[in-house]
Amino acid sequence: MVAITTAIALFLRHYVGILRGAVLYLVPVMIAGYQLGVIPALITAVAGVILSGYFYFAPLYSFRVASPQEVLNLLLFMVVAVVVSHLSSKAKRHILIAQKREREMGDLYAFSRRLAAAPSAAEIFIAIQDHLANLVQRKVVLLGGAGAGNSREVPEAVRAAVTRVESDAGIERTVGDGNGNIWLIRRVSPKTPDFGLVAVDLGNVADAPLAELRQRIDGALADAAATLERLDVARALNEAKMRSETELLREALIGSVSHELRTPLASILGAATILHNAPALERDPRLQALAGLVRDEAERLNIDIQNLLDATTISRQQVRPKLQWVEPVDIVNAAVAHRQRRLAGYPVTLELDSNLPIVHVDPAQVEQALLQIIDNAAKYSPPGSPIEVAARPNGATVMLSVNDRGAGLTAEEKPIFPRPAPCRHHLGLRPRLVDRQRLHRRQRRQGGGRKRGRGPRHHRDHPSAHLRCARVGRRGALEHRVDHRLGHRLGHLGHRRGDQRR
Amino acid sequence: MTEIPASVLVVDDEIQIRRFLRTGFELDGFAVQEAETGAEALRAVALRPSDLVILDLGLPDMDGADVLERLRAWSSVPLIVLSVRASESEKVRLLELGADDYVVKPFGMAELLARAHSAMRRQLRAARGEPVMKFGPLAIDFGARAVFISERRVTLTPKEYRLLQILAQHSGNVVTHQFLLREVWGNEHLDDTHYLRIFVRKLRRKIEADPTQPQILLTELGVGYRLVSADTGSGPEPAHGAPAAAP
Secondary structure, eight states, X not given: OHHHHHHHHHHIIIIIOOOOOGXXXXXXXXXXXXXXXXXXXXXXXXXXXXXXXXXXXXXXXXXXOOOHHHHHHHHHHHHHHHHHHHHHHHHXXXXXXXXXXXXXXXXXXXXXXHHHHOOSHHHHHHXXXXXXXXXXXXXXXXXXXXXOBOGGGSOHHHHXXXXXXXXXXXXXXXXXXXXXXEEEEEXXXXXXXXXXXXXXXXXXXXXXXXXXHHHHHHHHHHHHHHHHHHTTHHHHHHHHHHHHHHHHHHHHHHHHHHHHHHHHHHHHHHHHHHHHHOHHHHTOHHHHHHHHHHHHHHHHHHHHHHHHHHHHHHHTTOOOOOOEEEOHHHHHHHHHHHTTTTTTTSOEEEEEOTTOOOEEEOHHHHHHHHHHHHHHHHHHXXXXXXXXXXXXXXXXXXXXXXXXXXXXXXXXXXXXXSOOOOOOSSSOOOOBOOOHHHHHHHHHHTTOOOOTTSOOEEEEEESSSEEEEEEEETTEEEEEEEXXXXXXXXXXXXXHHHHHXX | OOOOOOXXXXXXXXXXXXXXXXXXXXXXXXXXXXXSSHHHHHHHHHHSOOSEEEEESBOSSSBHHHHHHHHHTTOOOOEEEEESOOOHHHHHHHHHHXXXXXXXXXXXXXXXXXXXHHHHHHHHHHHHTOSEEEETTEEEETTTTEEEEXXXXXXXXXXXXXXXXXXXXXXXXXXXXXXXXXXXXXXXXXXXXXXXXXXXXXXXXXXXXXXXXXXXXXXXXXXXXXXXXXXXXOOOOOOXXXXXOOO
């Protein structure tokens, strides 16, 4: 820079006629002070004084200065250069600090906005993690709160401190990780452990910056804790924990009840079937009929227990469809075979189209729904009356229908199911009661219609976007609705694939 | 000369279940052994080999699936699993582990006996290597790779024949979708269950009197397929001709 300044000074001297250009050497001093700091600025100042003496003070082009007045001028130049170098260096520092503060304020403002707009505890925890990571520019792990990380994300040496703070032994701890880095373990809120902990890798910092960093972390966490308290997240987290534990207990209870009820039932049913077929009883039809009665009732009890367990599963919204490609007629055949004994007193007609497309559904769940409808058909139809089960194409979908000769609902029989269970999954059963008018309206819409002296037609389409089947008995109507959005015509797709292979 | 009765090992921790199973099997001519735990079952099979094992899944010392896995490491004894767990995925897992069949509790004794005989027959057939098998009106001549329905030749594609051949080799037992896909189409098509549906439909059209109400190739919903048990008698030998399929 001094060389460039000298070149400019010589140019001005020879071509412009400026003979007193020593002040030009203050420019590189200012630039060096601003860009490089005080020491380079001082070196530039000394170089400037020497070159000024060489070019501008008599005798010219000599490092010797003849006049004491000129020496004084040079000294004055030196003092001005030193002051300028300090001032420019200080100005640079102030600008950097101002920029840093502006950035921190921006981060803080963004953090505050995220906290204010956070709809859930998980969002708040993500905001805390992002903000702290941005603040310290190192790793931050949230532990124990909603959406929190795993304690394995922190170094082994730090985990003991995490455990101690988790177990209420103080609000915060500072520990080394064995690699020279300091970790701060601190509760998100000093008031409650419910919001979890935060583990911050502070790195290898000196005491003073460490104190400042901790102060800023405390500030950020205080804001976050206030927002969490405002959202009453502690109660929500506790409730979620309790719900989870309740679900586990309920799961265990259902498993236990299922096992405890079915084990004796297995003995009863097995023994009854042995008795029913025993040669000793073949000679006495009355005893054989009794054994048959025990067997049938045990089977009925088993079906009822299964229905009860299924209803519990549905009410817990734990029905998850396991979609498979399946022949619709296989579902119908399986359902009818499962209810063979229950349908023994009814002539059952199967009308199954041999050209139905294969469909992509959960076969077990569709079968279960069909079993319910068949059960209801058997339950509410006069003994000996025919029941027709059909599977037919219905446009782009497949329609399964069960026709019986039951009485159906009367106008005054409009009971309302006490608690409609919400359907939250792709495929779920929503039992609810419907009135006859509504059912007829729907049947007219769907071309089913109800014939005089017959029970209603109950049908199930799949894989349409909206599946519906219903069965109305004398004592009320139970509608099973299956919402099933599959997105494409799977049955026809299956056909096309088959055709291509052909 | 008296015939030695087939022996069955009943593994269940519930004495009531063991009691009625013993009665049912003894009435059917079996000699019955009992085991209460998984360890006892493994010991019993090792010391005194049975012709059939009936294994409950809920044992006090270990899970029935573990017993099955350990047993299959060294024994191919026909094995039927009893379970109150009726989920399709569980059934598939057990069959893939090597169970010949499963019966969900509660069950009728007649059903269990039918499955038991079927599993034992399969074992016997595998040992004998029968060249011709009959399933009601269906006859398969493995030597000539020919298939007959009521003594009338049926033309099958290579894939259809392979599918039928595998089902016939396991007749009476469930064969899982995964097993069939692996054997017929290879490991890379394990998820392509629609292939199976389409070929089963085609096969049913050729071998069933009414494909919508199959009597020979049955579906185990969500699990796999089952070809009905082969006839015990040898039956009329189908006329040999040109191979129907070349798998």
